[in-house]
Amino acid sequence: MRVSATLPDSELPRQWYNLAADIPHALLPPLAPDGSVLKPEQLSALFPETLIEQEASSQRWIDIPEEVLEILARWRPTPLVRARNFERLLNTPARIYYKNESVSPAGSHKPNTAVPQAYYNKLAGTTRLTTETGAGQWGSALSFASAQFGLECQVFMVRSSYDKKPYRKVMMQTWGASCVPSPSPHTRAGRKILEAQPDSPGSLGIAISEAVEAALEDSSGKTHYALGSVLNHVMLHQTIIGLEAKRQLALFGEKSPDTIVACVGGGSNFAGLSFPFIKEKIDGANIDIIPVEPASCPSMTRGLYAYDFGDTAGMTPLLPMYTLGHNFMPSPNHAGGLRYHGMAPLVSAAAKQGLLRPQSISQVECFSAAVQFARSEGIIVAPETSHAVAQVIREAVRAREERREKVILFGLSGHGLLDLQGYAEYFSGDIANTPLSEEELDSSLASLPKVGPAL
Amino acid sequence: MRVSATLPDSELPRQWYNLAADIPHALLPPLAPDGSVLKPEQLSALFPETLIEQEASSQRWIDIPEEVLEILARWRPTPLVRARNFERLLNTPARIYYKNESVSPAGSHKPNTAVPQAYYNKLAGTTRLTTETGAGQWGSALSFASAQFGLECQVFMVRSSYDKKPYRKVMMQTWGASCVPSPSPHTRAGRKILEAQPDSPGSLGIAISEAVEAALEDSSGKTHYALGSVLNHVMLHQTIIGLEAKRQLALFGEKSPDTIVACVGGGSNFAGLSFPFIKEKIDGANIDIIPVEPASCPSMTRGLYAYDFGDTAGMTPLLPMYTLGHNFMPSPNHAGGLRYHGMAPLVSAAAKQGLLRPQSISQVECFSAAVQFARSEGIIVAPETSHAVAQVIREAVRAREERREKVILFGLSGHGLLDLQGYAEYFSGDIANTPLSEEELDSSLASLPKVGPAL
Numbered sequence: 084m085r086v087s088a089t090l091p092d093s094e095l096p097r098q099w100y101n102l103a104a105d106i107p108h109a110l111l112p113p114l115a116p117d118g119s120v121l122k123p124e125q126l127s128a129l130f131p132e133t134l135i136e137q138e139a140s141s142q143r144w145i146d147i148p149e150e151v152l153e154i155l156a157r158w159r160p161t162p163l164v165r166a167r168n169f170e171r172l173l174n175t176p177a178r179i180y181y182k183n184e185s186v187s188p189a190g191s192h193k194p195n196t197a198v199p200q201a202y203y204n205k206l207a208g209t210t211r212l213t214t215e216t217g218a219g220q221w222g223s224a225l226s227f228a229s230a231q232f233g234l235e236c237q238v239f240m241v242r243s244s245y246d247k248k249p250y251r252k253v254m255m256q257t258w259g260a261s262c263v264p265s266p267s268p269h270t271r272a273g274r275k276i277l278e279a280q281p282d283s284p285g286s287l288g289i290a291i292s293e294a295v296e297a298a299l300e301d302s303s304g305k306t307h308y309a310l311g312s313v314l315n316h317v318m319l320h321q322t323i324i325g326l327e328a329k330r331q332l333a334l335f336g337e338k339s340p341d342t343i344v345a346c347v348g349g350g351s352n353f354a355g356l357s358f359p360f361i362k363e364k365i366d367g368a369n370i371d372i373i374p375v376e377p378a379s380c381p382s383m384t385r386g387l388y389a390y391d392f393g394d395t396a397g398m399t400p401l402l403p404m405y406t407l408g409h410n411f412m413p414s415p416n417h418a419g420g421l422r423y424h425g426m427a428p429l430v431s432a433a434a435k436q437g438l439l440r441p442q443s444i445s446q447v448e449c450f451s452a453a454v455q456f457a458r459s460e461g462i463i464v465a466p467e468t469s470h471a472v473a474q475v476i477r478e479a480v481r482a483r484e485e486r487r488e489k490v491i492l493f494g495l496s497g498h499g500l501l502d503l504q505g506y507a508e509y510f511s512g513d514i515a516n517t518p519l520s521e522e523e524l525d526s527s528l529a530s531l532p533k534v535g536p537a538l
Numbered sequence: 539m540r541v542s543a544t545l546p547d548s549e550l551p552r553q554w555y556n557l558a559a560d561i562p563h564a565l566l567p568p569l570a571p572d573g574s575v576l577k578p579e580q581l582s583a584l585f586p587e588t589l590i591e592q593e594a595s596s597q598r599w600i601d602i603p604e605e606v607l608e609i610l611a612r613w614r615p616t617p618l619v620r621a622r623n624f625e626r627l628l629n630t631p632a633r634i635y636y637k638n639e640s641v642s643p644a645g646s647h648k649p650n651t652a653v654p655q656a657y658y659n660k661l662a663g664t665t666r667l668t669t670e671t672g673a674g675q676w677g678s679a680l681s682f683a684s685a686q687f688g689l690e691c692q693v694f695m696v697r698s699s700y701d702k703k704p705y706r707k708v709m710m711q712t713w714g715a716s717c718v719p720s721p722s723p724h725t726r727a728g729r730k731i732l733e734a735q736p737d738s739p740g741s742l743g744i745a746i747s748e749a750v751e752a753a754l755e756d757s758s759g760k761t762h763y764a765l766g767s768v769l770n771h772v773m774l775h776q777t778i779i780g781l782e783a784k785r786q787l788a789l790f791g792e793k794s795p796d797t798i799v800a801c802v803g804g805g806s807n808f809a810g811l812s813f814p815f816i817k818e819k820i821d822g823a824n825i826d827i828i829p830v831e832p833a834s835c836p837s838m839t840r841g842l843y844a845y846d847f848g849d850t851a852g853m854t855p856l857l858p859m860y861t862l863g864h865n866f867m868p869s870p871n872h873a874g875g876l877r878y879h880g881m882a883p884l885v886s887a888a889a890k891q892g893l894l895r896p897q898s899i900s901q902v903e904c905f906s907a908a909v910q911f912a913r914s915e916g917i918i919v920a921p922e923t924s925h926a927v928a929q930v931i932r933e934a935v936r937a938r939e940e941r942r943e944k945v946i947l948f949g950l951s952g953h954g955l956l957d958l959q960g961y962a963e964y965f966s967g968d969i970a971n972t973p974l975s976e977e978e979l980d981s982s983l984a985s986l987p988k989v990g991p992a993l
Contacts (some may be wrong), residue, residue, distance in 0.1 A: 084614060085611075086608050086609075087611045087613075087614075089544055089545065089546050089547040090544065090545065091544050091546060091614065092540070092542055092543065092544040132699070153541050154541075154916075155544055155625075155914065156540075156541045156542045157617065157619050157733070157915070158542075158617060158638075158641070159978055160544065162612065162613060164612045167608065168609075168686065177579060181607075183613075184870070186613070188915075188916035188917045189916075190955065215721075227916050230913040230914075230916070231623060231916065250955075250958040250959070250962075253958040253959075253961050253962045253965070254918060254955070254958060256961075256962075256963050256965060257909060257912050257913075257918050257958075258912055258913060258918075259913055265777075279980075283705075290735070305883075311739065380543055410990075413899045428645040454712060457712045457713055458685040458712075458713060458714055459685075460612070460643075461609075461612065461643035461644075461682050461685070461713075462643045463643070463709060463712050463713075477636075490878070500645065500709070500955045500956060501955060503708040503709060504705070504708075506708050506711075506712050507705075507711075508713075509706045510708070510711060533975040
């Protein structure tokens with residue numbers, strides 16, 4: 084009985100897939116703060132030219148550089164595993180597969196884009212990268228990738244995560260990066276927040292403001308900014324996940340999955356697994372594609388589709404996306420990587436165009452699901468990933484009730500070995516659900532900028 | 539340029555290799571405490587019959603059960619990676635390969651034996667397993683494996699590690715196991731130590747005494763003990779590592795490696811990688827095979843080859859092995875998994891018969907090596923593994939000086955993501971070398987039992 088499909092390294096994908104080439108209604112452009120359409124060169128203070136080209140590209144397939152493949156091939160293709168023990172536990176007729184991205188050196192899918200971003204920056208003469216991180220997965224991944232190319236790396240980490248996970252900082256330090264809690268006194272954006280709220284737990288939006296400011300203030304042009312999610316080029320780099328998964332499912336003798344599940348924060352993990360399958364859906368396949376977000380940060384299930392800033396201070400371009408408003412301050416729940424007010428424009432467009440079925444789940448159900456998964460399949464997943472696991476249980480139980488064999492594919496985006504404090508609090512009963520009230524939501528949505536067309 | 543060899547899952551080894559079949563001078567038997575040769579049935583209070591048979595077997599190849607393969611295949615075959623970035627850093631003509639066991643759910647090679655041990659116990663009607671753990675790698679692995687088969691699991695964890703690594707306990711708890719610091723008040727052996735030294739940091743020898751006692755005191759016969767290293771059947775189960783590595787090296791176009799390096803505590807990681815190659819060496823191949831131990835716990839480089847107990851309280855049979863004396867109390871250095879007074883009889887016999895070249899290294903050099911490896915290859919290794927990395931650097935530098943192309947294969951036994959406190963102390967300069975003095979060594983060796991033949 085086959086439980087794992089090892090893809091020969093000769094089958095490692097050599098090109099990324101760009102959903103912008105196939106999405107039925109063309110992607111809306113980003114806007115400058117004054118509401119005019121952003122010119123690509125307006126991004127050149129932040130990103131190297133190749134990434135800006137990828138950001139605006141509508142080419143379907145884009146070559147992966149050999150130097151990038153040489154690094155990714157240390158752990159890719161990642162395993163695609165049939166979760167037979169989990170199926171037995173759930174007593175379901177569904178066949179459940181997970182794509183295990185936790186085997187990377189940083190423990191998540193994030194190196195898939197950190198490595199090419201560091202590579203293109205190195206080629207362009209960049210010597211230093213700045214970035215933000217929520218749970219720490221992205222900051223770790225960029226620290227790792229920067230070390231591969233001899234780049235300095237400065238990470239602004241959301242304070243609530245920084246305080247809960249001191250070892251993330253040590254991890255980044257081991258790779259030679261520096262990590263500071265955000266909001267920090269190092270930037271104007273950080274100081275402004277600290278003046279208003281000295282004990283601010285921070286947010287991804289604030290940390291992005293700080294990292295962008297830190298990159299822009301170096302006038303030599305040798306410091307660039309790197310973003311771990313949201314942008315089109317990040318989604319692009321992650322598609323290697325889904326491209327591998329398609330080939331591996333075929334090795335199991337499966338055609339298209341019936342259901343695809345992945346957690347979403349900024350959207351990159353979800354996009355990586357699902358975009359190659361969204362192409363199939365556009366071409367006529369019947370696939371239920373489910374992004375899962377925390378009930379405490381429900382941008383796709385309760386937010387608006389509108390132009391909004393990517394960060395809190397309003398330093399980034401305006402992006403067309405599902406958003407809770409850039410001033411949104413999520414409750415400090417454990418899935419730090421999902422605490423983001425917006426959603427990748429490509430993922431948002433796919434949802435707006437009816438290709439997705441977004442769901443939200445509260446964290447107690449997620450931790451319970453993660454423990455069931457750990458005890459049956461063995462992997463202790465990241466709190467972010469636990470949202471996908473909880474949705475898979477819902478789908479597997481429904482398959483049992485409907486007595487329907489179906490194929491569920493889900494993204495195991497990362498392990499939770501740096502997040503065990505969350506598990507400890509779950510076991511001691513110290514984890515509560517923190518749903519978002521209507522008042523908080525309305526107040527946050529009132530911060531939406533008044534520029535650009537209504538969507 | 540190939541950096542990784544993915545072995546198709548159809549090539550997953552289906553049999554373990556037993557070095558006892560080929561070692562030139564037959565293995566000496568274990569002895570009962572009175573000096574008589576131990577009868578296999580004297581082990582039946584601790585282990586199920588199949589494991590006792592494997593312990594005494596001289597059959598060369600032993601089938602791996604399908605149920606075990608079904609679990610191992612979730613992450614096996616593990617990657618064999620050419621460390622090209624590390625080679626560049628060291629400017630060496632050597633080609634360096636590492637076998638990456640850190641991708642298992644527990645983060646190390648330990649599940650390779652935890653899974654079959656839990657399986658054979660389940661078959662035999664066992665409902666509960668007891669064990670000890672040093673750094674926590676083995677306790678985590680047995681907790682994981684027990685959950686796969688619905689067994690209860692109780693882990694006695696060496697207190698110095700327990701205090702330094704609180705999250706190991708959470709990890710075991712997530713898999714449904716219980717974990718207590720050792721020495722504990724739960725056993726006579728633990729209470730005796732605590733009376734003499736209430737703040738005892740513990741040792742693997744003490745924790746083994748406690749776990750053995752906890753298994754023996756359940757007269758229903760449904761509680762068994764599981765050992766994560768030292769014994770022949772454990773070495774056997776780990777050989778899947780080296781068997782895969784041989785096939786993967788061939789995919790790179792390499793013949794035998796010139797040098798094999800792995801860290802040793804009880805011996806299982808080293809045995810797993812090297813035994814299939816020791817077979818080649820016995821058959822005439824010229825391979826330099828190097829087990830590396832901490833300078834603070836140098837059983838092979840400074841201990842005696844003698845019959846000694848496996849535990850501190852003298853509850854286990856006497857084993858023929860390199861030992862520092864079963865009363866040896868290693869300094870609380872960070873490589874908790876290597877803090878064991880003895881060495882696996884099979885590894886000891888291979889060393890005694892001239893097949894190995896044991897080395898010892900102090901921990902500051904090891905952490906420095908681990909940081910160089912993390913920044914070039916990206917994996918943050920366990921402190922245990924860092925001993926192998928440090929030796930590889932020595933060998934690679936020698937290859938450069940001798941201008942000699944050679945092939946170095948080393949065992950990356952586990953990641954250090956639960957050991958980041960050690961890295962933090964290294965960065966802050968709080969790590970010191972703690973070599974063993976002649977006086978301490980003499981005093982500890984004086985505890986050797988006076989039974990059995992001189993070796």
